[in-house]
Structure formats: structure tokens, C-alpha cells
């Protein structure tokens with residue numbers, strides 16, 4: 280890793296703020312050109328060779344630990360019984376790619392095409408597919424896996440020479456069969472391979488694990504480590520960027536970013552950019568850094584005491600999160616699940632087996648189903664009318680939001696539009712009851728993919744070390760709650776179909792006392808949480824529609840400041856967001872290279 284003296288006061292072609300998922304991927308791609316110099320400033324530690332990151336199935340172990348996790352407090356949620364949340368986000372090299380659950384999921388083609396429809400030429404499924412494949416190397420499941428489960432895949436839907444290794448992880452086959460067969464018996468189709476833009480049905484997901492070592496494959500191991508010896512790539516960790524510097528001697532023109540100010544070892548330093556500054560601090564801190572640098576809404580900048588350089592109303596607005604919750608069931612016959620990890624002897628045995636390249640520490644989350652509302656309930660047309668009426672009665676909306684909501688309504692009306700997501704989590708995973716020893720559970724998680732509500736993320740003060748104010752406005756639009764009610768009702772009907780019917784003993788949470796829609800709504804409000812997929816805080820949209828960046832990812836009003844992270848996605852996708860962060864970085868690398876030639 281580099282030292283302060285290698286960076287402070289120096290000039291590089293590109294200065295990248297944040298060595299997370301997209302930031303490291305971009306740094307690695309740009310520094311492939313030996314004539315280009317790149318510096319990355321990462322607030323967290325390097326955390327290299329750390330088993331808490333590398334060993335799969337350690338989900339949650341880093342949560343709340345300041346060495347790995349920003350652990351952002353969220354404002355009390357008005358429409359969710361005043362609930363308070365902590366949002367984890369990866370801190371350190373690799374960012375959230377070093378903390379996440381390694382579920383490797385890609386969106387349906389129509390969702391990506393919606394980004395283009397909002398005024399972003401070139402941001403469509405074909406481009407997504409191309410750049411996403413560039414980021415991955417898919418490894419077909421080993422014989423050990425196919426002997427136990429009928430895995431299917433289509434090699435041409437995957438990248439085979441990219442930095443991130445993906446494969447079918449070890450999984451609890453009995454749980455997957457229970458979930459998959461039940462859903463097929465209930466009318467969903469099996470998707471042979473969900474990585475080609477059609478995810479409408481039930482399928483087994485890959486994980487970003489390296490099957491040679493059974494370790495997490497993430498931005499650090501995939502993109503950074505192979506590039507770390509390049510003389511033109513400099514990475515400084517424990518360096519917190521406090522603001523972007525501009526040359527504002529020229530008036531009446533676009534601003535030129537000249538570098539950034541950062542704090543390292545308690546010293547305030549500067550580093551200069553000869554070509555571009557690239558903001559890759561993630562959905563939560565990218566808007567905060569813009570605001571600390573004088574770019575954002577006038578009232579926010581006034582409140583935090585920062586002089587306005589560019590008034591951009593979209594900064595920190597249009598925030599969309601996937602909220603989720605579960606329905607837990609006790610399983611008949613106590614099949615093997617993650618629940619056993621609560622037993623110290625099982626855990627010790629699992630670690631021993633892991634040392635031999637075997638066993639459940641290689642486990643991933645594998646069983647997913649995505650489907651339209653119409654596949655879940657005959658009430659769909661009535662419910663969709665209710666959603667349309669709620670949107671129509673919204674009154675004056677922020678510029679551009681109507682267009683987004685219309686696309687979301689069109690998705691609800693499309694017989695192939697994806698409105699529901701359910702996942703089989705092979706263990707007890709609801710926050711209300713407590714699991715009993717020696718028992719096995721499955722929790723069917725439901726995820727709200729296309730929230731109609733929009734939240735905000737803004738700097739709370741002019742102090743860069745003060746964490747920003749996060750308010751996702753969960754359930755501000757009632758339809759978001761309604762669609763989760765439909766998820767729960769659908770999940771509950773799984774017990775009417777085999778093999779679920781014989782496979783489960785009883786529902787634990789919400790349990791038999793939760794019957795009416797009102798009771799289900801209360802359960803949702805008490806049990807929901809984030810699935811850490813927040814997007815939109817620096818949306819890529821036309822400027823007059825509250826855009827922050829253009830389709831080249833340039834911040835409006837600047838010549839050479841781009842944003843390359845998940846914050847630029849303007850409308851939520853029915854997917855988990857990790858693969859999308861790499862796709863953005865891969866495409867950004869080409870955009871940046873093209874603009875220099």
C-alpha cells in the first residue's frame with residue numbers, strides 16, 4: 280500500500296475517491312494503460328488476507344465493526360412505526376463487495392432498458408450484458424454439485440475471462456428442492472440460466488466465490504491485487520476525502536475539478552488531478568461529498584454552511600432502497616441448514632472441513648424467484664389500479680419523477696414485468712421469535728424491488744466526519760406496503776403445495792395470530808429491514824429532471840468530475856446490486872478512455 284508522501288501534493292491523471300466495488304474496478308481498468316497515472320483514496324483500511332472477508336458463509340460477521348462497516352444510522356421511519364435502522368456499508372478496500380452476501384444476481388432486461396428510456400442513451404440491456412460479462416469469469420458447477428442437484432446453465436450468458444470469479448456455491452440441496460419444486464407446482468417456470476435478461480421464474484443463483492480456493496472473489500482480489508504492482512497505480516488507505524477542489528477563477532463556464540482534499544493520519548492534505556476526479560464513494564457518501572464541495576440543493580448547502588458552486592437539485596434525492604422481510608417456517612425432519620452454525624461443535628467441524636476445501640463454509644444463498652404480481656394473486660388488476668390512483672393523486676411531483684412512476688406502473692401492467700422477489704434463506708432469519716436448538720428452519724424472504732416511495736440522503740453538517748442524514752421514506756407511498764402484503768400472502772400459500780406442504784411443520788413468524796391485512800401490515804412494519812441495495816442519490820437523468828450526472832457520468836456543470844458507483848442508477852432494478860456496480864465501472868472505464876482520445 281502507498282504512503283502519504285506518495286500522494287500528498289502530487290498530481291495524477293485520475294483521482295478516484297473511494298476504493299470500493301466500483302472505485303477499485305475502475306482504477307484497475309484505467310491503470311491498464313501504463314501511460315496513465317491513477318490514485319485511489321479509501322477511507323477504510325486495506326483488510327487484505329482477512330478471513331472475516333474471505334471465508335464465505337460468514338455473513339454478518341463484519342456488521343457493526345468499525346474496521347469493516349460504516350454502520351450508518353437511519354432517521355426514524357414515520358410510516359414504519361417510528362422504526363430506526365442501522366445501514367451497513369463496507370468500509371475498507373473493496374467497500375461493500377467485501378461485506379456483502381455474495382449473491383451474484385443480474386436484472387431483467389426490461390428494467391435496464393427503463394434507464395435508457397429516462398434519457399440515458401447507451402444504458403440498455405445489451406450494453407449491460409456486454410460490460411457485465413467483462414467483469415466475470417464463470418465456473419460451471421463441479422461434478423460434486425451436479426451429482427447432488429440438477430444444475431443447468433448456458434455458458435454463453437456468462438463472462439469467462441473477467442476478474443470476478445463466479446460459480447454455483449455449496450448449497451443446502453434439500454431446501455432448494457423444497458423451494459424450487461413447490462414454486463413450479465404453483466405455476467412458476469424454471470429458468471435454466473437467469474443471466475440473460477429473463478429472470479421471470481424460479482432459479483439457482485451463482486455466488487462470487489473462487490472455486491479454486493473457495494474464497495470471496497471481490498473488488499480487492501479480482502481487480503486490485505492483480506494490478507497492485509503497477510507503477511502507475513497508487514492506493515492510499517485510511518484517507519478520508521473531505522471535499523473536491525475546483526478551479527473557480529474562471530467564471531461563467533463549467534467548473535474544472537483540480538483535485539481533492541483529504542485527511543490522512545490526522546493531517547489535511549491535497550492531491551491534484553490532471554485529467555479527472557472520479558467520485559466512487561457509494562450511494563451514501565457520494566452525495567455528501569458533492570454537498571461538502573458546494574454542489575447540491577441550495578437549502579442544504581445553506582444549512583451546512585457551504586458556499587454554492589453548482590446548484591443541482593437532484594443531489595441526495597430520488598433515493599430508492601429494496602426493503603425486505605421474511606416468513607420463517609420450522610422444517611420437518613430437521614434437514615441440514617445454516618441453523619446448525621449456532622452449535623459450536625458444528626461450526627468447528629465446518630471450519631475444519633473448510634480447511635480441506637469442503638463443507639458448509641462454502642455455502643451461498645441460491646434459491647431465488649422473481650415474478651409478476653399477476654402470478655401471485657388474481658387481485659392484481661385491482662391492486663394495480665390502486666397503485667395508479669395513488670400515483671395520480673400525488674399532486675405536484677419533483678421534475679422527472681412522474682416519468683419514473685409511469686415506467687413503474689407500466690412494469691406492473693406488463694405480464695412479464697417483475698414485481699415480486701422471494702428467496703429461500705436456509706435458516707431462521709426473522710427478528711420476532713427465537714429459534715429453538717436442534718431444530719431446522721427455512722425463512723422465505725420477500726424483497727420490494729420497485730418502490731414507489733423516494734427518500735433522501737444529505738450532509739447533516741459541514742463536518743465531513745459527521746455521517747449524513749439518511750431517510751428512505753419507507754412506505755410513504757402505501758402501495759409499497761401493499762405489495763409486501765401480497766408477498767407474504769403468496770409465501771403463505773406455499774404450504775398448500777408439495778413438497779412444502781409435507782416439508783414444513785409450522786409457520787413461526789409472523790405466525791398464526793397474524794391473519795388480517797392490517798395485522799400483516801403491522802408485522803411488515805416491525806420486521807422489515809434494508810437489503811443494502813440503495814440507489815439513486817446521484818441519479819443519471821437529464822439535468823432538468825433532477826439529474827446529477829449525464830449518460831457519460833459527468834456531474835452537470837463540471838468539465839471533469841464523474842460519478843462511478845451505484846448511486847447513479849435512477850430507477851430501481853429487480854436485482855441485487857453488486858454485479859451492477861462492476862458493470863458501471865467497466866462501462867465508465869471505456870467512457871473515460873474514449874473522452875481522452
Ligand SMILES: Cc1cc2nc3c(=O)[nH]c(=O)nc-3n(C[C@H](O)[C@H](O)[C@H](O)COP(=O)(O)OP(=O)(O)OC[C@H]3O[C@@H](n4cnc5c(N)ncnc54)[C@H](O)[C@@H]3O)c2cc1C
Nearest residue numbers: 297299300301322374375379380381382520561845855857
Ligand atoms: C451488508 C450488505 C450485503 C449485500 N449483499 C449483496 C449481495 O449478496 N448481492 C449483491 O448483488 N449485492 C449486495 N449488496 C449490495 C452491493 O454490495 C453494493 O450495492 C455495491 O457493492 C456498491 O458498490 P459501490 O461501488 O457503489 O459502493 P461501495 O462498494 O460501498 O464503495 C464505496 C467506497 O467508498 C469509500 N468511501 C466512502 N466515503 C469516503 C470518503 N469520504 N473518502 C474516501 N473513501 C470513502 C467506502 O469506504 C467504500 O470503500 C450488499 C451490500 C451490503 C452492504
